Amino acid sequence: MNAARRIDVHQHIVPPVWAKALDDLGLDSGGWAIPAWSAADAIAMMDEQGIATGVLSVTSPGVRLDADGSRNAASRAQALARAVNEFGAETAKDHPARFGSFASLPLPDVDAALEEAAYALDTLGADGVVLISNTGGRYLGDPAYEPLWAELDRRAAVVFVHPAQPPMPLLRGTPAxxxxxxxxxxxxxxxxxxxxxxxxxxxxxxxxxxxxxxxPYAAYRFSGLTSTALDTGRTAEDVIGDLKRFYFDTALAASPSSLPSLLAFAEPGHVLYGSDWPFAPQEAGTYYNRFLETYPDFAPGQAEAINRGNAEALFPRFAQPKS
Structure with a gap:
């Protein structure tokens, strides 16, 4: 792109307090090193990659870093969530046109997550929340999380789901x-x-x-087997309808093989631009941007919608006046 137009919904921030907490415990992001980060470096990358605004989030393993389920571990997670959310809010406040923020929540403590969500959304002005795909093997469909989903639904919140290492050993020699x-x-x-x-x-x-x-590739496998063998009270169309409610970002997924499946499955307006910087280096962003920019089968207006328009619908404060 010639001008900075994209809204990047998958861009990461590395608050110093979070990086230190990981380092103190000898942790990283699923075998992936924690990179350096600064607002200046982020903006320089964005200018080169045609990104107007990045919605920042803390990546895996999130803010619950201790393996034990003790009250002290929960308290530490709550304090870390507050610290990283305030850092993200300050970054967005200092550069309001360039950055937004997704607030981290200290799951699996639902009460603490509800408290932090209210503070982040109401006081800090976060643009949504980031949830890690699993915390200690507990996934986001867990019935214990019902109060959190109910509150996020009441607020019509935007929820960014970032993956984590599943509860199994890493594949030998392969970071998560x-x-x-x-x-x-x-x-x-x-x-x-x-x-x-x-x-x-x-x-x-x-x-x-x-x-x-x-x-997107396997959705009809899930729907067909669910309706015929797992839960015969649900039709395949019911399952597909639920799966189609998801939105998807293009981070590391804009390729000649993945884009056709993603675009065939996703509902109109449900595909958003993502870079995964700085955990994915800028060279990776350039690699995937090239596929996005040269994809031959976009419908009219679809590329601009992915780059910007679909995110404007989710985050109206970043919308630009129509020319």
Whole structure:
């Protein structure tokens, strides 16, 4: 793109307090190193990649870093969520046209997550929340999370779902972002759909990372087997209808093989631009942008909608006046 027009819904922030917390515990993001970050570097990347605005989020493993389920671990997660959310809010406040923010929530503590969501959305002005696909093996369709989904639905909130390492060992020599993350996005999306989250809470808007993992490609496998063998009280059309309520970002997913499946499955207006910077280096952004910019089968106006228009509908404060 010649001008900075894109709205990037999958761009990460690395608050120093979060990076230090990970380092203190010897953690990283699923075997992926934590990169350096600054607002200046982010803006420089955005200018080069045609990105007007990035909606920032903390990536996996999120803010619940301790493996134990103790009260102290929950308290530490709540404090870390508050710290990273305030850092993100300050960044967006300092650069209001360039950055938005998704607030981190300290799940699996639902009461603390509700408290932090209210603070982040009402006081800090967050543009939505980011939820990690699983926390300690608990996925987002877990019945214990019903109060959180109900509140997010009441607010018609935008929810960005970022994958995590699933509860299994890493594939030898392979960091989780390479393969396991696309699997875990799919896993949590199916968990949400089969547990009725999407059918009960119809005002919340849920964005799945990385083109939805392999959900678009395998959606009719999920719907057909659910309706015929797992839950015969639901039709295949019911399941597909729920799965089609998801939104999808293009981070690491704009390619000649994935775009046809994604665009064939996603509802109109449900595909959004994403970069995954800085965890995906700028060279990766250039690689996938080239596929997006040269894709031959977009409908008229579809490329601009993916780059900007669809995100404007979710985040009206970033909308530009129509010329």
């Amino acid at each position: 972002p390479l393969a396991d993350y696309v699997f875990d996005t799919t896993r949590t999306a199916v968990d949400m759909a089969l547990n009725g989250v999407l059918s009960r809470y119809r005002k919340v808007k849920v964005i799945l990372s990385h083109g939805g993992g392999f959900l």
